[in-house]
Amino acid sequence: MLKRKIDRHLEEWKENKNHKPLIIKGCRQCGKTSSVLAFAKKYYQYVVYLNFFENPHFQSIFQDSLDIDYLTMMMSALLGDKAIFKPGETIIIFDEIQECPQARTSLKFFKVDGRYDVIGTGSLLGIKGYREMPSSIPVGYETVIEMYPMDFEEFLWANGITDNMIDMLRISLKNETPVVDALHHRLQQLLLQYTVVGGMPDAVQTFVSTKQMDAVLQIQRDIVASYKDDMIKYASNTDKAHIRECFESIPKQLSKENKKFQYSVIKKGSTASRYMGSLQWIEDAGIITRCYNLSIPELPLDGNAIQDVFKVYMCDTGLFISMLEDGTQFDVLNGHLYGYKGAIFENLIADIFHKMGRKLYYYHKDSGLEIDFVMRYHTEAVLVEVKATTGNTKSTKTILNHPEKYHIQQAIKLGQYNVGREGKILTLPTYMAFLLTDY
Template sequence: MLTRKIIDKLAQWKNDAHHKSLVIKGARQVGKTYAVNEFGTANYEHVISLNFEEHPEYRTIFATDHSADAIYSQLSLFFPGAEFAQRKTLLFLDEIQSCPDAITSLKFLTIDGRADVIASGSLLGISYRDVSSYPVGYVDHMEMYSLDFEEFLWASGISESTIAYVRGFFDRREQVPDAVQQRMMQLFKEYIVVGGMPEAVQTFVDTKDFSKVVHIQRDILAEYENDIAKYATGTEKAKARACFLSIPKQLARDSKRFSYSVVEPRSSARKYGGSLQWLYDAGIINFCYKLDAPELPFEGNSDNTKFKVYMRDTGLLIAMLEDGSQKDILDGNLGIYKGAIYENIVGDIFAKNGKPLYYFEKNNSLEMDFFIRYDGVATAVEVKSSQNRKAKSMNSLIENHGVRRGIKLAPGNYGRIDDRVEVLPIYMAMFL
């Protein structure tokens, strides 16, 4: 059984005396259903679970009357003996994107308050356009991702005390003992290949068979394509699929800024911009926006027309590549994807830690992979797939653009280039 951080967040939500109905967003197969059912079983006398994709007939409960009395009366017909009083029951509305009327009803269920309500969906960002009245102000929100690196370590048998031991070297800015460094890099490479999709992680933990992991990952990718075919409308179907399939090629380029011409020669945002947004709303990709200046506040000086695109789960990105790529990564033979894969995993880690993604470039000659707010300072983060400690771009940013701090993430051990730039083992991105 995989341990997920969202369980603690759900407990915080439940213990808030003023909590509302909760909406959990997240891509397919990240573990939303399992986590909510596990939480519900442990914390409520009753759990009533409605999956609108598996049981379309449940949609009729919300079709005509959105009032709480009407909904609970009909639920009692579907679930004889169910009790709805004093928040002793959790009502779980799963795959709610397939029932827009249920989304509208969340307002009235929140006001009523006789049961706790959690709704989850894989394509909620897509389905909002079909909701007649979204319950603004009447719902709490939470986002769920595939397993982060720490959760992967737990699944691999690494205890919290061991992770705290490793973090101690980060906090003290000391070199990690060689045996620990080698083991952490091995686990990190496994995480790159396996990713964080729960079924893939559990299969790897149980079997150590990468071929089985790849089979699961490609099934998930096929589900993503099926979702595009099912939920994208009109010409968006072909365009969203084309954008999705172009991601490995985008990241293999020297300049990783997303180029619509890679999707289709001489194309533009006018044709494909909406398709990329569809993939983001479906929880498949992350955007990393260009900064006009390498300074805070990031949101205030970012250019939303220029961006890089990363897969939200790096294991799925690897599964999009040809067979044998997994072994190449484990062996350190990354080829043209060398920088892209390490960038994607760091972007994935930052996003799961709640960090918005930004990068900086100037005149096609100066580029910094990421900028994050760290210790209250705009911090340049350069990702390296080798132990090369040269810092030309970093030095230029510090000397010519007012950047005060830089961090290089690389496979090697801790070190300093000077008093403003330090080198951290790449897996320590989880601590930033």
């Protein structure tokens, strides 16, 4: 069983005596069900499990009444001895809860009743046009947690890197001292492997167990195909084709010199009005994330974001690699991250930052200034340059040399280095990106 960060969130939720029913949302196949079931079996005597996607007839349980005694009676009638209800000892799991809006409405009544803990999971929650029923959301009676595919730290755990080793990295970052060579080289290898494998649990488990990259690639391509199927099945009829076209344009968008998302790249002559909703659908499904250009690289970042100028990255680096041409896996594993005009490397960093819960920002001016990422770090706005090779940092130095104009005092350069410093620029190995938290 793969160790996931959500495990600790679930334990903390249970330890809170006043906890509400829990909703875990995230893209399909990121491990929601596996984590919730493992937690439930570990901490509860009885687990009542309903999957509304696999068993649509379960929705009938909620048609006539949301009284808790009635609901438990109906679940018992349908599930037999798989549904045992004892206060404080039973947990109820509503899997794919977006398929049954009334089940989500019932969470309010489960909270008020208080006898049973309830967790719902959903992969298409809040998607425009999909089972829209705003009144079904029990505002104030549920806690919502976002779950992502496995992040780089979870990937390290799966590959035998211990918390003690990760603590060594934190000390190196804090003291700005080099990482010991053996660990440094091991983590450089694992970063390349993570770039290709990504964080989908099935892909990670297959990689850890077999090291067969063809099997990993097949899993990834199956997941991408299932996402495309979702776009056809669940989007409104007017959006189906546009959503898929928008999604399939992402590799092309990122392979440009200027990686700003352009609707005309989807189809010649296309405009924002035609595809804006399609892009939002894909983002709401947890498949992509946006990185917004800043009018000026200073705090508050969100306040300085230009909402209609952005890049689009895949939320999982492994899925992105699987969408590129055959042979890309081999190139990356051999250290060639500079293909596609740096898109692979940028998407890797976007993956790492996004899974940390960071919003993404960059800075680009027509004058030629270009900063890959700008983030809040230790209460300041900090420039982040990502270099697949030991490239120059002309834009970074230009901004740092004009503090009266840009109000930037520090920058971080991620690349194939060990820890070091060049004046105001902290150089870090790319694998340390996941440690750049704002505290």
